[in-house]
Amino acid sequence: MTAERFLRAYNRIDDYLRGLMDIDRTRYGFASVVDQAAKRYSVVRRYADDLKEFGALRNAIVHDKEFPARIIADPRPEVVEAIERLADIILDPPRVYPLFGREVRRLSWDDPIAKPLRWIREYHYTQFPVYRERRFAGLLTSRCVAQWLADSVHNGGVEFGGVTVGDVLRHDEYEGRRVVFVARDATWYDAVELLSPAKGKRRASLEAILITASGRDDEELLGIITPRDLLHPPAGVS
The missing domain is CATH 3.10.580.10 (CBS-domain)
Structure with missing residues (x-):
């Protein structure tokens, strides 16, 4: 399922940003984490809008009221590829040296x-x-x-x-x-x-x-x- 690939990439980004900012999941939602990280990291500022859109899509494809969370939609393959590329960039942006x-x-x-x-x-x-x-x-x-x-x-x-x-x-x-x-x-x-x-x-x-x-x-x-x-x-x- 493409949703599983999407969620793996999304979770990589979410876990990484929360680790950078020392924010656990009980305090702030993903959009707030992005906003806070964007104040300190230029790569997050560059893609803040894209990250928030992917966050909204994540909420649309996962039904959180059940445990374990149930996937209720599959994103298009090109969307999955886009978030996977973005995850690679966020976690390992190109360095000047x-x-x-x-x-x-x-x-x-x-x-x-x-x-x-x-x-x-x-x-x-x-x-x-x-x-x-x-x-x-x-x-x-x-x-x-x-x-x-x-x-x-x-x-x-x-x-x-x-x-x-x-x-x-x-x-x-x-x-x-x-x-x-x-x-x-x-x-x-x-x-x-x-x-x-x-x-x-x-x-x-x-x-x-x-x-x-x-x-x-x-x-x-x-x-x-x-x-x-x-x-x-x-x-x-x-």
């Missing part, structure tokens, strides 16, 4: 500006985390370099000799505020929310997310995520 794990070319504050310019030409990179005394100092971008060039021309000409990454980074009007660090176990859904402009708020969207082991800026860089990276969701994500 290793999904976006990659070598990140980082710069030091005192590096000559010729170094990132060479990397831009050779590798077509446009964003470079900059560190000063082992701590994150900002993100050198092609926009920042262009602003430095424009200011230099306005002030009489461009001089590359002796110019450091730090000199150019001072032309970043955002001063590193458009970058956040996340831990390696953050989810794809966390990244989507971070890189999505806040609704109703006038603030600049992030330019990049940097991945480290626990989300601290003094740890080794494990990867970088840009808005363009999120254009193509991983397999199984809708």
Whole structure:
């Protein structure tokens, strides 16, 4: 019976969310559990409406007034497949690492500006985390370099000799505020929310997310995520 498969998937989700939130079955119904979990977990926020619809369907196909509960309807096969996929996503959402794990070319504050310019030409990179005394100092971008060039021309000409990454980074009007660090176990859904402009708020969207082991800026860089990276969701994500 498809109902049995549906209920197995539903119970996986229900048990998992109650375990996350430490909520037993006598205190709240499934919809309330979803609402509470959605406040803390981005993957639940993403699918909250779907979860509640599946909860309503569960109530429609199970007659709870008898013991043991009696199944009184069978959901369509495509509905069963949908809740099974959702159960897999809720219990094991795609993580930013290793999904976006990659070598990140980082710069030091005192590096000559010729170094990132060479990397831009050779590798077509446009964003470079900059560190000063082992701590994150900002993100050198092609926009920042262009602003430095424009200011230099306005002030009489461009001089590359002796110019450091730090000199150019001072032309970043955002001063590193458009970058956040996340831990390696953050989810794809966390990244989507971070890189999505806040609704109703006038603030600049992030330019990049940097991945480290626990989300601290003094740890080794494990990867970088840009808005363009999120254009193509991983397999199984809708």
